[in-house]
Amino acid sequence: MQDLLIRGGRPWGGAITDLAVRKGRIAELGAELPARPGDEVVDAGGCLILPGLVDAHAHIDKTLWGTPWHPHQAGPSLMDKIANERRVLATLGLSPERQSARLLRRMLACGTTHVRSHVDVGPEVGLAHLHGVQAMAEQHREAIDVEIVAFPQTGVMIRPGTLELLEQAVREGARVIGGLDPIGVDRDPKGQLDGIFAIAERHGCGIDIHLHDRGELGAVTVEMIAERTRSLGLAGKVAISHAFCLGSVEPARLDGLIALLRENDIAIMTHAPSGPTPFPPVRLLHERGVRLFTGSDGVRDTWSPLNNGDMLERAYLIAYRNGFRDDPGLELALHMATYGGAQLMGAPRYGLALGSDADLVLVEAETAAEAVAMHPLRRLVLKRGRVVARAGQCLLPDGD
DSSP states (O other): OOOEEEEEEEETTOSOEEEEEETTEEEEEETTOOOOTTOEEEEOTTOEEEEOEEEEEEOGGGOOTTSOOOOOOOOSSHHHHHHHHHHHHHHHOOOHHHHHHHHHHHHHHTTEEEEEEEEEOBTTTBTHHHHHHHHHHHHTTTTOEEEEEEEOTTOSTTSTTHHHHHHHHHHTTOOEEEEEOTTTTTSOHHHHHHHHHHHHHHHTOEEEEEOOOOHHHHHHHHHHHHHHHHHTTOTTSEEEEOOGGGGSSOHHHHHHHHHHHHHTTOEEEOOOOSTTOOOOOHHHHHHTTOOEEOOOBSOSSSSOSOOOSOHHHHHHHHHHHHTOOSHHHHHHHHHIIIIIHHHHHTOTTOSSSTTSBOOEEEESOSSHHHHHHHOOOEEEEEETTEEEEETTEEOSOOOO
16 A cells, blocks of 8 residues: 555546545645655646546456457347357356456456446356355455345246355355346246345345346336335345336336335446447436446456446446436436445445545546546556556456
8 A cells, every 4th residue: 555645636527636645545635735755646637536436237257358259149139148158158167266357457457446246146157156256356355346246147936046045145245136037037026026135134235136128027027126125124225237128118107117216215227238228218317316327237248249347438338328418417427437336335435535545546538528428548546545557557466
């Protein structure tokens, strides 16, 4: 841990100021702060200073990052993609620990300091992916915060024994329990949701459910999730990822769903999916008081070769797909990739205020909006005051 004095930066695009880092936290903000003996002095040159980027929806255990190029071969449906993933991963025999470490280095180089990753748990893989990512997270605990979601990628009720494995994963350290399309995949929404919520109630963990079902199927699922959130007093601990249905129902139906999300403090994730896939109306949800966050989703995996773990680029894609051109819209997209994800993860001392952890990113831009629009190279990345990346290059030892 190195004490630093960052001269002439723009915290979130504000006035040029100096920022002093002492013992891993932001200790001073002001003009012409004096350097202390032993300080590393960094000339920010008017660069933007952001809090560490937050990738709050990733699948780091299944990335193909760092391996030879693998042509995309999955079919169009959700179940096609799941089946193809199972085949490819079984053939390649990759290590979740090694692959997640490879992707983590890329994320750090891009300024990400917090990750929530959905890690596969199920009868075919048991808890192997969980244990692999846990080992990686422990090894890199000084460089990045990793929160693990126990995720039933192949379904819950259609795979007997999955609920028991999910509960065991929570006992062994997963902080969040996941779900997957209770209607579209399991065709038993009551069984899946009752099982998942019961585990959360017993262990006090959070819930994050993948919901790809569109239209009325998805809308009914949102209602069922909200009902259980309310009845079990889990407001603020539940998230719905993707929520395509919020972009594919009539306005009056959407109004009712938004009210349920707000009343039960259920957070929504969108990564701005490609193509014709519907997605939640970001600005409307924000204006109605719904908490929003984002993430890379899968990064160069069997689902898609396109995502690359850069959360400034992800904010750009959110802005692009939502048609944001104004600065408030661009900043909203960035907020989802910073404060929105940090709040979801319950990150203590996150931000740019005095006393916050010095999880910081220097970006060659003047404003937050410009950083989203241009998503330029990250000049410097700090994790609790430790320099972990410079000029777009991760400084951690290469474990390969």
